[in-house]
Amino acid sequence: MSDVQSVFGELAAARGLEQLGAFDPGPLTPLLVEGKGAPLRPALRGMLGEGVEGVVGHLAYKRNKTFRFQVALTQVPAATAFAPRVFCIRRGRSTRDDEFYGFEARHSKLWTESTALNERYEVATSPYQDPNWLRQLFSPSFVDWLGTKPPAAFSFELAYGALLGSVEADDPGADGLAALCEATAHVATRVREECEE
């Protein structure tokens, strides 16, 4: 944990972020629900990127094993009216290993229109999401950006206006955390732009 603390301290100093110690975001997105109330510790508040304010922190929780994520949380409230839920998750990511139910709620549907996007990510939305808005959100330039620019393990979850970017690196370093902040801010800006269209 001391290494994580020092990396976050380094990031706080480099980007002028406020050190919170711990931050409880609540069950805003599926990944935060998996944490079963685990706070982000350490956590920093401030500008994630140009014009995007939020919190960046370390999320660790235990199921059958310990899962560790670095996450960046921000808000895009306008998105709720257009897309209550959009989950763009790196293929192969695991967030739990103790679920053995035979039936699951039909709460999401895979969005597979972009081959380029689907090579790296699994995109899921509400089963009754307006597909036109998603086509506009995942414009060719945004898909290209998602495929090449964010950190390798990057994923994001947009749920009822809460946007959570995350990577599952144990020790991403201050540069890795900064890249996470920038990537999350980029996604927030893209979603906001599309809401304003």
Next chain:
Amino acid sequence: MQLNKVGISLIAFFGLAGAAFAIVPILAGAPGEVAGILASIGVIWVLVAGGLLWYAKRQEKKAARNDWIFRQGLRGTATVLSAGSSAEVNEMPLMSLRLALNVPGQGTAEVKRREIMPVFAASRMEPGLVLPVYVNPQDPGEFVLVW
């Protein structure tokens, strides 16, 4: 609800193992009492598999119906008047919602709806929240709530 890979495995296991328990001892000439006990277990397992399959098919039909309403229905809004949960299914709250439906051309109506939702969605169901709905044009009581 929909069947997942674990569910398919469970149905296959109970169905095949149950059939084997029911048939193999008889074919192998096991003593009557043993064959009877194993056959009873086998029949129960086959019934469990059949029940799960029936439930899965019913849910599939319901999903297809909802898909049709989504494609053909009238779009309106549902304002959450109250929301609460007193039960969970697979770690997900079973939400009881009271909603004010507002559909262009059909006016407003107060309705009740129960939905199994993931925790992150259930925690957002507060009075005043406005969600899209798609209503069956032939039956205003039938609608899909987009949450």
